Amino acid sequence: MTTAPHAAVTAAPVPAQSTYQTRVADYWNAEENPVNLELGQIDDLYHHHYGIGAADWTVLDEPDPGLRRERITAELHRLEHAQAELLAGHLGPLSPADRVFDAGCGRGGGSVVAHLRYGCHADGVTISAKQAEFANGQAHKRCIDAKVRYHHRNMLDTGFASGAYAASWNNESTMYVELDLLFAEHARLLRRGGRYVVITGCYNDTYGRASREVSLINAHYICDIHPRSAYFRAMARNRLVPVHVEDLTEAAIPYWELRQQADHLVTGIEDTFLTAYKNGSFQYLLIAADRI
Amino acid sequence: MTTAPHAAVTAAPVPAQSTYQTRVADYWNAEENPVNLELGQIDDLYHHHYGIGAADWTVLDEPDPGLRRERITAELHRLEHAQAELLAGHLGPLSPADRVFDAGCGRGGGSVVAHLRYGCHADGVTISAKQAEFANGQAHKRCIDAKVRYHHRNMLDTGFASGAYAASWNNESTMYVELDLLFAEHARLLRRGGRYVVITGCYNDTYGRASREVSLINAHYICDIHPRSAYFRAMARNRLVPVHVEDLTEAAIPYWELRQQADHLVTGIEDTFLTAYKNGSFQYLLIAADRI
Amino acid sequence: MTTAPHAAVTAAPVPAQSTYQTRVADYWNAEENPVNLELGQIDDLYHHHYGIGAADWTVLDEPDPGLRRERITAELHRLEHAQAELLAGHLGPLSPADRVFDAGCGRGGGSVVAHLRYGCHADGVTISAKQAEFANGQAHKRCIDAKVRYHHRNMLDTGFASGAYAASWNNESTMYVELDLLFAEHARLLRRGGRYVVITGCYNDTYGRASREVSLINAHYICDIHPRSAYFRAMARNRLVPVHVEDLTEAAIPYWELRQQADHLVTGIEDTFLTAYKNGSFQYLLIAADRI
């Protein structure tokens, strides 16, 4: 497996991209949303996903405007971190000798969380060269770049060694790809008995087809949210067997309601998310599955 | 088969709808876009689809505002009618004794076109009670309601007799449903050797996943556009074998460019369609297939 | 749908059985284990499944032998009832007008629990004529036989009406049947959006094939425990989409450890269960899925 020297982006195989993939890469190369950057700066854990759990609503009552902003930012980060820890908790047990694969790693927070929890090796992959570079820089700064590395690659075709990984995950990155190709790659990379975890927004088949809100979210992020059924069908075809499935929709709502009120962080998609969650057309789902 | 008395809507089986289906029905029950109504009033052929073919751009040069508006309207209607005739031309040969099924019939224009061309019986189905009522009224007015009937039903579960149809089609209505369920119903209704025709917008798998423009169209119409590949996979599973496939994307552009300039008819989605067609992410496709 | 008059067994369709099915029916017609009968007598809720949750170990310290026996019995019943309530909790929300299907109903406890919680109609099905008769007697005694009925039928081929059920379940009865046939029947009976819940012992694919302990359990009950993967593959093929999956293995152990010490209730399979759970070859799993 080719890996990156510290603070450098692996130049290796990024197979010929589709126009769509280029457009997604361009989006993330350009993305500098405060909700991602300001939160990450708190403790240098840059998450690219939403948060879960009960919110501390008192932060809104903070009279000092600067402090109020700071406390809201911290609270949202705390909720995002709780989500990352929930995911990481389903990866184990793992030992420091184990290797994990972070598919769609963004600015790298998830791999750091996994490494800090288990001491394991981590390979993060992102289609954005800028994200990979940023994340490698962070790993270098933390002096964990010997074990945690980020690669500018296509997560559907990583070029990594078969069976080399004890665990792998997608944290809100499956909506950019075809699930059969994605799960085939995870199944190839995971060793027998390895664990795969995904947290994702999916549309709810019992509601029907994708609602208007789901389509607006797709338009916002240039993504293509799958129905819940698609995950289980594609896992069944790729030797990934669920062992834990949890509907996190309720747990996700406080994060969005708080973020809705954070004028310095909103991206404009907050209302749409809340409507989608509340009208039953959209779900926030965790699936932990075993590679058999 | 239960059919409607003239100018009345079949009250019969509309199976329990999903929330999504209710929302789509509400949309079409409320819809009164000039682009659908004003065009239809010209000759009482109410189409609910786009047009194809070269446009007569001179209509834009018409100095008299009222006449200009009228000529633009007529030209767009001519292009829509050309599309309907193209579709109908692929249904045959059919005899007056044959029966055809118009899945997602809207205000009924397509069934009338087929009847006028072949003299055949037609059953149109729409999820909108208002559209069915309107269409039956039109058929009554034309005195063809003995042979052309519209039903307020779910096209996935029509309750019509198996093998009773010589031909069937979807004209821009497949993006509201799951293709496997739809094609299973067409395969059930068509006799052996029967013909199925679909004209649809689909997203282009060679571009990648759904583009931002495709998602905006989905949000606009509360629909869920399928990738091109999904049509051929679902047909292969449902004994529908293509015999003619034609990419109508180029042929669709003049219609949209003309409509873009028709201030009295635009719905606001025109630019998005043109961008989607031109950046390669979206296609306007005709498939004619045989039921084997 | 043919249903039973009160306190009588539906004589209707029990399709030609295989030798295997006859042998299973004979087993349950003859079965009179105290662990099923004595527990049920406490409150006339006859469960045919195991229990979950933390046990009150103080019951073992009870000095009076008769009381000790009574308290152990009550504690095991409490744990079994907790399992039934956990399952029932995943069926809803349901209204008194809704109908539920209890596949493999045994002596009928589960249907009563569902009825008491939601007021809904319930149809239980068992391959044992004696169980059906017993359960109908209980319903009569409770004066709920107008809404809760038990049928001596094959759960793979119930003859009940399509789409008539809002929810259905198997509580430790899937190991007697082929999952594809079972889930096809549930999918046929459930309305769109209906809920299916299963609690089952399954063997763990990450361990490998069925362990010796799993085979001993099979031999004990004349059943054929499926691997976990089989559930998800068969659901994917039958339009049942998981929304909640929970590994209850840990929660099941106290029940078995307590039962192991209940000399008046043991059936001899207790050690095998505990070994199987603890060596990782066997799991106690809950899956809640939606019919799409």
Place this chain on the structure above:
Amino acid sequence: MTTAPHAAVTAAPVPAQSTYQTRVADYWNAEENPVNLELGQIDDLYHHHYGIGAADWTVLDEPDPGLRRERITAELHRLEHAQAELLAGHLGPLSPADRVFDAGCGRGGGSVVAHLRYGCHADGVTISAKQAEFANGQAHKRCIDAKVRYHHRNMLDTGFASGAYAASWNNESTMYVELDLLFAEHARLLRRGGRYVVITGCYNDTYGRASREVSLINAHYICDIHPRSAYFRAMARNRLVPVHVEDLTEAAIPYWELRQQADHLVTGIEDTFLTAYKNGSFQYLLIAADRI
């Protein structure tokens, strides 16, 4: 990728053949039909397929016997060339840097046509060593052997590099092989978004099973004509998505009617082809598909 030096046949991998394949190879090694050789000599474009389009029937009125023969030959060649150009037109756009794969290349005409049109590299594969040698000789004579090479290989297992081809095709050579194996190889060789084109005779599923005429054609060429449905099923399984399907049956008839009258060129199968086309049991079909 191993390629041939000029005017030499690649000796490389021709995997162990079945008896059937040996018999097909023997047939083509021995074949010297005037309809293939005399037509090719006109302009050194040796086609091994039929022609399409309207024929110039005046050639039959030519009074001079030698000239009549010559004009008939030229007219048939013109029609065959039109077919080759139609196919080649669906491969593009392509640049001189692109590489194309000609599966079942015969005496090599198709690869030359593609090269002349696009300037691209071409690899033709044939099971006949003699055809490969002949075709390489022609390429050498044209001084295009640096870019156009022919290989004596099995088209189901070429040994060429994965993803290396921008386009590929079968021109009347699919009836010798199992379609799933063939399309798997095309899908492997084509880059994402690459184009596959096939022109083939297929039997028509709406007619029923293979007609007597289809079987006589099979016997004549030692081939095994597939039903139309088989193409779409196998493409659906191999990530090849049709974008253009055209029934060329009508367009093929003039060629056969003219050839029927060409005493110096007939092979004896002409009447059978015409009967098969006209009784609806046989179709001449073009499919252009994208590798997704």
Place this chain on the structure above:
Amino acid sequence: MTTAPHAAVTAAPVPAQSTYQTRVADYWNAEENPVNLELGQIDDLYHHHYGIGAADWTVLDEPDPGLRRERITAELHRLEHAQAELLAGHLGPLSPADRVFDAGCGRGGGSVVAHLRYGCHADGVTISAKQAEFANGQAHKRCIDAKVRYHHRNMLDTGFASGAYAASWNNESTMYVELDLLFAEHARLLRRGGRYVVITGCYNDTYGRASREVSLINAHYICDIHPRSAYFRAMARNRLVPVHVEDLTEAAIPYWELRQQADHLVTGIEDTFLTAYKNGSFQYLLIAADRI
């Protein structure tokens, strides 16, 4: 189930036929080959299949020409009857109360053989009205028409009752139909645990695709011989599980070699059969399978 009054053909459902089916029906309505009629006249068992087993070659040495002809005819009939008995032997055990289905019954010999062996009810189906009429006449003559009836129906869509049959078979009639449709109908008609038997010529996948000889046989009979693999794939999809498979190719050769010498009986296809069997491209196969 609608059945025929004695000596009359069931007029009931012969679903709309394809052109192919009409042509096959015409062939068999017109067929009067001595090899079928003269052999049948010996004992009124009209077989429409080939024979198996060692031949008594001394019949060729018979000096008297009339007697020689008679003895050859009798010997071929004996071999054909041996084949029918071999097939019938795999149907059982059956009781007189059981019902069997003879798919493609020809002039009816097989159903009579099964009835004589087991006393069971038999329903034969043929696409030829003339064959059905002839066979019913034979049953009447034998006074078994209360239990043995022939129907002019499509074996893919018999309209008979589901699960009503204890056994069913095809004796050299599968090459006229699509196997998935055929086996679906057998699976529907057979009760659980019922037995299906087929004797058929199939082409040998290890040889490759259909050989020239196989295509000539197809052309002779207007049939479409399947590869061996197709039988097992279609059975696997239709709950038919083989329990006995026997390659009868060697056992079939004496019949063909004797028939080759029977100038009064040859149909002209004899050499082709022998070549096909001997070059490995064609097999004569028996499969007995259970309906699960």
Place this chain on the structure above:
Amino acid sequence: MTTAPHAAVTAAPVPAQSTYQTRVADYWNAEENPVNLELGQIDDLYHHHYGIGAADWTVLDEPDPGLRRERITAELHRLEHAQAELLAGHLGPLSPADRVFDAGCGRGGGSVVAHLRYGCHADGVTISAKQAEFANGQAHKRCIDAKVRYHHRNMLDTGFASGAYAASWNNESTMYVELDLLFAEHARLLRRGGRYVVITGCYNDTYGRASREVSLINAHYICDIHPRSAYFRAMARNRLVPVHVEDLTEAAIPYWELRQQADHLVTGIEDTFLTAYKNGSFQYLLIAADRI
């Protein structure tokens, strides 16, 4: 292909085992049943499977106890050898240049039988290091270790070369593995047209699910007996096409009845086998299939 030096176990790839596989390996590493060892010592052909054919019951009448024991042992060995020869007879024809693969070779008898019959190369694979070492020692002793080699590997993932084998088999070793993985490996290893043979105990789908006896056998051997249907489904998915299927159940009974009486050899499972065979729940089956 990496092969073993004489009398040594290939140390090469035994991929990470599941707990189940470790437990099976431990079982066979520890196994020293007289029925395997004493029989093998007779002629150094160590079989690990059951016998077939009529038994010589006179061995039981032998008055001398030592001789009686010896004769029983010899008779059981004769029956086991007959089974091995039956299997080996279906592998051919093979030449000394051919290579065969013995999947689950135990102490090596089958490979020796094949080698002695055909002179071919043989590679045996076992998950038990001790069995591989023992078998290589035997080959060395016979001086056939240049051609017959045993490997301590996983038969699902041998690491051997693709297409290198003319024949392969499992003799009572399929019940330890997932059939799809197994047949995929055989299909990979066999050349086109190669032969695969399996003799196995399977449970009978017409009986129903696995009987109590089948589960007891599973518990005894730590195996997981498949239903008969599973073999044909998995073969259909892996290009293995049956050409001979034979129910050996009847032929297996004498062996078990004799062994039942052999006090010095019984393992305790004899009664269970006989009950299972006789109640119809279990079958002893041979399948010979071709790799297409």
